[in-house]
Amino acid sequence: MKRMRKSMNWLAVTVALILFVPAAKAQSQNPLSDPEIASVAVTANQIDVDYGQLALKKSHNADIRKFAETMISDHKNIIQQAAALAQRLHVTPKTNAMTQSLLNGETTTMKTLKAKSGTAFDKAYAQNEAAYHEAVVGAVKTKLIPETQNAELKGLLQSVVPLLEHHTMMAKELASKF
Amino acid sequence: MKKFFQIVAVCFSGCLILAGCNNGSNSSTVENSGPQRDTVIIKLMAFTPDTLTVNKGDTVVWINQDIVAHDVSHFPDRAWHSDTLNPQNVFVKVIDDSSSYFCSIHPTMRATVLLKK
Ligand SMILES: [Cu+2]
Numbered sequence: 001m002k003r004m005r006k007s008m009n010w011l012a013v014t015v016a017l018i019l020f021v022p023a024a025k026a027q028s029q030n031p032l033s034d035p036e037i038a039s040v041a042v043t044a045n046q047i048d049v050d051y052g053q054l055a056l057k058k059s060h061n062a063d064i065r066k067f068a069e070t071m072i073s074d075h076k077n078i079i080q081q082a083a084a085l086a087q088r089l090h091v092t093p094k095t096n097a098m099t100q101s102l103l104n105g106e107t108t109t110m111k112t113l114k115a116k117s118g119t120a121f122d123k124a125y126a127q128n129e130a131a132y133h134e135a136v137v138g139a140v141k142t143k144l145i146p147e148t149q150n151a152e153l154k155g156l157l158q159s160v161v162p163l164l165e166h167h168t169m170m171a172k173e174l175a176s177k178f
Numbered sequence: 179m180k181k182f183f184q185i186v187a188v189c190f191s192g193c194l195i196l197a198g199c200n201n202g203s204n205s206s207t208v209e210n211s212g213p214q215r216d217t218v219i220i221k222l223m224a225f226t227p228d229t230l231t232v233n234k235g236d237t238v239v240w241i242n243q244d245i246v247a248h249d250v251s252h253f254p255d256r257a258w259h260s261d262t263l264n265p266q267n268v269f270v271k272v273i274d275d276s277s278s279y280f281c282s283i284h285p286t287m288r289a290t291v292l293l294k295k
Contacts, residue, residue: 070283074246081245159245162223169286 031147032096038086039093040102040144041157044136045075045082047106051132054113055125064122067174071129071167078160085156098139123178130171137164213237213272218289220248220263220281225289232273233294240269253278253288 032040048071055068086093109128116124140157148154214236219226221243232238240250242263250269251259259282260269273291281287 077246159222163246166223166284166286170284173286 034150034153035091035094036096037144037148038091039095039099041082042079042093043099043102045079047102048075058121061122063174085152089150126171126175130168130175133164133168133171220244223287228289231292231294234274237270237272242267248281249283250279251282253280256282
């Protein structure tokens with residue numbers, strides 16, 4: 001358990017670094033515009049859909065598959081709402097440094113996950129889900145929400161926070177089983 | 179199918195409004211005149227109120243006002259449970275016993291219905 005926590009911490013730090021170092025850089029330069037925030041939001045959700053789809057392809061564990069299905073369904077739902085809101089507000093999502101750094105993180109993580117199988121995959125997937133959600137919650141709270149101009153977009157991001165927090169708790173509980 | 183749900187939803191909101199009025203007039207007349215109807219809102223990943231106290235035989239209506247699907251399941255064994263409730267769907271149950279319940283889609287969401295003593 002202790003070793004487990006240690007490796008979880010390590011993972012969280014790694015993900016936080018991947019996410020926040022570029023984010024912090026971007027923040028010090030200039031805040032994100034709403035179209036850029038929309039792009040980050042859609043990308044961050046899509047990445048977790050991708051991880052979930054990989055889990056459904058690779059895992060035979062019932063708990064992992066159920067969790068992955070929930071992630072796919074919840075995050076697709078958010079993408080839909082973000083896309084609908086962006087369209088209504090005439091905001092076209094704009095790729096930016098943070099989107100790119102999220103995608104780079106996904107490439108690295110996908111490579112690691114794809115190299116594993118069986119219980120080793122299940123454990124790595126669950127740990128990554130905990131760390132990824134934790135990092136995204138942090139970014140949404142400390143960067144995306146404060147920098148969003150449009151009230152409705154800000155409102156959508158705020159309403160997503162409890163969902164991400166529950167996903168984090170669920171992932172931690174799941175990871176503790178391995 | 180979608181229409182059916184809309185009709186169901188409209189019926190329920192009608193019932194809820196009636197139930198609401200009922201409660202109002204009850205307080206000035208007779209107390210405990212028959213089974214009551216209570217509402218639990220599912221929103222922002224929480225059941226509100228998270229502890230609901232009712233009389234045996236009362237009806238509880240759960241309304242999913244959240245942005246994702248949830249369900250209402252007896253904790254921990256799902257001895258009774260709703261179907262998956264998409265946003266705006268409702269679940270209705272007559273309460274005969276105190277019980278803890280949770281969302282089996284998001285097991286970290288928990289709440290309780292208690293019978294009045
Ligand atoms: Cu739920």
